[in-house]
Amino acid sequence: MHYCLQCGHSLELRLQDGRHREVCGNCGWIYYEQLKVGAGVLIERDARLLLLQRTGEPWQADWNIPAGFVEMDENPRDAARREVLEETGLDVEVGELVRVYFYTDDPRGNGIMLVYRAKSFVGQIKTNDEVHASRYFAWPYLPENLAGGGHDKAILDWCIAAQVNNDSK
Numbered sequence: 222m223h224y225c226l227q228c229g230h231s232l233e234l235r236l237q238d239g240r241h242r243e244v245c246g247n248c249g250w251i252y253y254e255q256l257k258v259g260a261g262v263l264i265e266r267d268a269r270l271l272l273l274q275r276t277g278e279p280w281q282a283d284w285n286i287p288a289g290f291v292e293m294d295e296n297p298r299d300a301a302r303r304e305v306l307e308e309t310g311l312d313v314e315v316g317e318l319v320r321v322y323f324y325t326d327d328p329r330g331n332g333i334m335l336v337y338r339a340k341s342f343v344g345q346i347k348t349n350d351e352v353h354a355s356r357y358f359a360w361p362y363l364p365e366n367l368a369g370g371g372h373d374k375a376i377l378d379w380c381i382a383a384q385v386n387n388d389s390k
Contacts, residue, residue, distance in 0.1 A: 225250050257332030259371065260301035261288025262313055263379055264339045268387075269357035270379055271346075272364070273308055276353045279328050280368035286375055288334060297335045305339075309355060310347030316340035320378065322371035334371035360384055
């Protein structure tokens with residue numbers, strides 16, 4: 222059960238704006254559920270992509286790019302840089318926005334993930350308690366167990382681009 226952020230009264234489910242929403246029966250405040258926003262970075266070295274193997278749920282033991290949720294007061298580029306540093310120990314310069322991915326497969330809620338390309342990075346990879354392993358993968362040798370939440374889409378798009386670049390050489 223949720224409570225009103227304005228007056229503390231319990232919220233009730235009502236049809237509002239063509240959708241079922243939680244509404245305060247006391248003051249009329251409406252709870253609008255929002256998409257989660259994540260930011261991640263494609264880090265490449267020698268035509269290989271850095272992937273991290275997750276230690277926890279969701280997608281335990283699956284592989285993903287360095288990424289995480291954007292804090293409410295945080296610029297997504299800053300969040301991407303922070304997440305890379307937290308998960309890998311690498312200090313990355315966040316480059317161009319590659320693509321925005323919409324996902325509906327995360328049990329924590331639907332969202333979007335903004336994926337950037339790393340311009341440069343320094344440091345040695347040091348994983349934390351969220352990361353079981355880290356490894357660079359060439360496109361033909363990507364692991365099959367990719368995390369959802371937009372990670373799988375971003376990794377597969379990178380793979381397609383890597384194949385195209387390899388074929389054009």
